[in-house]
Amino acid sequence: MKTKLQNNIAITVIRVIAALVVLILAFLLGDILISGIPHISWHFLTAASQSFTSGGGIGVQLFNSIYLLLLTLIISFPISLGAGIFLSEYAPKNIFTATVRMAIEVLSSLPSVVVGLFGFLLFVVQMDMGFSILSGAIALTFFNLPLLTRNIEESLRAVPDLQREAGLSLGLSKWKTVTKVILPEALPGIVTGVVLGAGRVFGEAAALIYTAGQSATNINFGNWNPFNSTSPLNLMRPAETLAVHIWKINSEGVMPDAAAVSAGSSAVLIIAVLIFNFSARVIGNQLYRKLTATK
Amino acid sequence: MGINKYDFNEKNILKFDSNEHELAIVTKNLQVFYGDNHALFDGDLEFERYKITSLIGASGSGKSTYLRSLNRMNDNVARVEGEIQYRGLNVNSKKINVYEMRKHIGMVFQRPNPFSKSIRENITFALKEQGLKNKKKLEEIVETSLKDAALWDEVKDDLDKSAWSLSGGQQQRLCIARTIAMKPDILLLDEPASALDPISTSKIEETLVELKKRYTIIIVTHNMQQASRISDYTAFFHLGHILEYDKTKHIFTTPKVTATNDYISGNFG
Numbered sequence: 266m267k268t269k270l271q272n273n274i275a276i277t278v279i280r281v282i283a284a285l286v287v288l289i290l291a292f293l294l295g296d297i298l299i300s301g302i303p304h305i306s307w308h309f310l311t312a313a314s315q316s317f318t319s320g321g322g323i324g325v326q327l328f329n330s331i332y333l334l335l336l337t338l339i340i341s342f343p344i345s346l347g348a349g350i351f352l353s354e355y356a357p358k359n360i361f362t363a364t365v366r367m368a369i370e371v372l373s374s375l376p377s378v379v380v381g382l383f384g385f386l387l388f389v390v391q392m393d394m395g396f397s398i399l400s401g402a403i404a405l406t407f408f409n410l411p412l413l414t415r416n417i418e419e420s421l422r423a424v425p426d427l428q429r430e431a432g433l434s435l436g437l438s439k440w441k442t443v444t445k446v447i448l449p450e451a452l453p454g455i456v457t458g459v460v461l462g463a464g465r466v467f468g469e470a471a472a473l474i475y476t477a478g479q480s481a482t483n484i485n486f487g488n489w490n491p492f493n494s495t496s497p498l499n500l501m502r503p504a505e506t507l508a509v510h511i512w513k514i515n516s517e518g519v520m521p522d523a524a525a526v527s528a529g530s531s532a533v534l535i536i537a538v539l540i541f542n543f544s545a546r547v548i549g550n551q552l553y554r555k556l557t558a559t560k
Numbered sequence: 561m562g563i564n565k566y567d568f569n570e571k572n573i574l575k576f577d578s579n580e581h582e583l584a585i586v587t588k589n590l591q592v593f594y595g596d597n598h599a600l601f602d603g604d605l606e607f608e609r610y611k612i613t614s615l616i617g618a619s620g621s622g623k624s625t626y627l628r629s630l631n632r633m634n635d636n637v638a639r640v641e642g643e644i645q646y647r648g649l650n651v652n653s654k655k656i657n658v659y660e661m662r663k664h665i666g667m668v669f670q671r672p673n674p675f676s677k678s679i680r681e682n683i684t685f686a687l688k689e690q691g692l693k694n695k696k697k698l699e700e701i702v703e704t705s706l707k708d709a710a711l712w713d714e715v716k717d718d719l720d721k722s723a724w725s726l727s728g729g730q731q732q733r734l735c736i737a738r739t740i741a742m743k744p745d746i747l748l749l750d751e752p753a754s755a756l757d758p759i760s761t762s763k764i765e766e767t768l769v770e771l772k773k774r775y776t777i778i779i780v781t782h783n784m785q786q787a788s789r790i791s792d793y794t795a796f797f798h799l800g801h802i803l804e805y806d807k808t809k810h811i812f813t814t815p816k817v818t819a820t821n822d823y824i825s826g827n828f829g
Binding site: 425427428430431432433434435436437438441445446449450556 | 631633659660661662663666667669671673674675676677685686689690735738739742
């Protein structure tokens with residue numbers, strides 16, 4: 266009887282804790298969405314922001330966030346893929362591997378504001394890149410690299426050794442086995458990790474304040490020549506992202522509708538991150554089905 | 561009765577008269593070390609072509625270690641010394657292209673390990689990687705190797721389904737099909753039926769008996785009935801030593817070595 270009672274108490278406590286987590290999340294999301302969604306309109310999503318008058322939108326910031334995210338992925342994914350494959354498949358147990366591993370650990374535990382300040386000193390000031398999308402993308406790469414590398418390494422490691430033996434026993438080289446057998450099988454996990462990481466990068470502010478900058482210069486969406494300074498694709502222009510915009514409005518915004526813009530922006534940010542999270546799951550599952558021919 | 565007490569010098573190892581028997585693969589003084597652990601001491605065996613040879617012995621006797629050395633699957637985990645003679649070459653030499661060699665000496669593992677691909681791709685994948693592009697030829701190989709592995713009738717309408725949709729026994733036969741699609745000389749099987757139910761096991765055994773017409777088969781098994789049912793020759797491994805190697809019927813009826821006798825009569829292992 267005593268065992269049964271203990272068991273029931275334990276289960277109840279665990280359920281309450283789990284429910285609490287869900288409740289907190291639901292409260293946060295609900296609060297942000299309820300206060301923010303009424304401010305979202307097509308105009309809000311596309312118009313340029315205003316510093317002193319009301320009626321500003323977040324068009325430029327939204328574009329900047331997406332563009333910065335894409336650039337970050339373009340830089341960080343190949344590096345992480347290489348590092349992940351090395352660590353999972355090739356790394357011998359020696360001091361070099363241990364050093365790489367430790368570097369990744371340290372990098373992943375750096376506070377993002379420190380990464381931002383480092384980026385500011387090295388890229389913005391020292392290398393004279395100025396507040397620019399490129400500086401921001403490199404800073405975000407530092408931020409994203411350890412997470413992505415570890416995700417890729419773990420996804421590859423999760424593929425059973427039997428698959429490696431199968432490839433090798435058929436006369437495939439180790440490289441072929443890794444790229445044609447192990448990588449496809451790990452791909453769903455990798456993609457899920459990339460998209461989840463993208464959600465984090467999308468919402469990152471601290472690392473960008475001093476690298477990509479806090480000003481949304483007017484850009485001309487009719488000009489797609491990346492070398493022109495008003496082009497959206499220009500790498501050297503300062504680019505305030507959505508997350509930085511929210512931070513800025515709340516710390517020094519003087520427009521009359523600051524509260525509404527902030528609430529709307531937050532809702533957009535949250536919705537985007539939610540989309541990332543859900544699509545990570547969906548894409549991962551679909552990819553798995555497609556690659557493994559399971560119907 | 562302790563299991564360490566046997567005299568490792570009490571041996572009975574069959575040698576073939578090379579005028580009467582064609583040999584597929586021969587090992588000379590094969591030794592395997594896992595770090596400081598000497599796992600196999602004196603691997604001297606000759607395998608006759610187009611026969612099934614069983615390797616039996618208790619867990620940790622070195623039989624799997626020996627088998628995996630034959631196609632160099634132990635390369636990264638162990639140090640293997642000695643000679644493996646195959647077609648006049650020492651396969652255990654550093655100069656050997658192991659990837660090429662493994663096409664000739666194929667392997668099927670203890671647990672079914674089909675690729676996470678369709679049934680068809682499981683067979684065509686390695687062939688394609690080696691440059692075979694002819695669709696018709698590939699289709700032909702898919703059909704013949706699945707027939708050889710006695711799986712064709714069960715899967716011929718589902719070739720594009722995932723290999724993981726098959727039962728364990730079917731998966732294992734798919735792995736056999738995948739291996740023989742490479743047209744190897746020698747088929748190494750590491751306890752291929754140990755994870756399967758009795759019906760699947762007997763299907764695998766029938767398949768192997770059929771396959772020995774064209775392949776030399778070396779099989780590690782825990783199951784002594786299996787060894788006696790399907791194999792022509794049997795080698796008994798004990799604590800890293802090969803103590804007896806003879807015709808299967810001699811091993812199971814009139815073993816000459818005390819340890820073999822104790823093992824097959826169930827005194828240890």
